[in-house]
Amino acid sequence: MAIPERMILVCQSFRANGDPKGLCHKQTNGFLQYIEEEILDRGLDCQIAATGCLKQCESGPVMVVQPDNWWFKGVDSEEAIDAILDGLEEGEPCADYLIS
Numbered sequence: 826m827a828i829p830e831r832m833i834l835v836c837q838s839f840r841a842n843g844d845p846k847g848l849c850h851k852q853t854n855g856f857l858q859y860i861e862e863e864i865l866d867r868g869l870d871c872q873i874a875a876t877g878c879l880k881q882c883e884s885g886p887v888m889v890v891q892p893d894n895w896w897f898k899g900v901d902s903e904e905a906i907d908a909i910l911d912g913l914e915e916g917e918p919c920a921d922y923l924i925s
């Protein structure tokens with residue numbers, strides 16, 4: 826299989842043993858499944874991955890698109906995901922959620 830054009834990283838708050846988990850995972854239940862389905866529906870050449878804490882907890886839930894290096898904040902709804910994926914299809918980061 827070919828290597829995907831992009832990776833969508835979804836913070837799931839993992840941290841080293843002993844450190845309390847961050848908050849992103851508490852507000853993103855079911856999002857990985859939703860994004861995966863949207864990627865397929867939209868025909869995007871993307872792979873989704875869950876990550877450890879991305880050290881942007883104050884902006885969470887956090888999602889990142891690589892290799893564009895677009896970091897998004899407040900991704901706490903399917904509407905937010907849709908807006909970000911719309912931007913991805915158009916080749917521009919969705920300004921409403923962009924961490925700048």
Ligand code: FES
Nearest residue numbers: 836847849881882
């Ligand atoms: S828990 Fe998501 S950035 Fe820290």
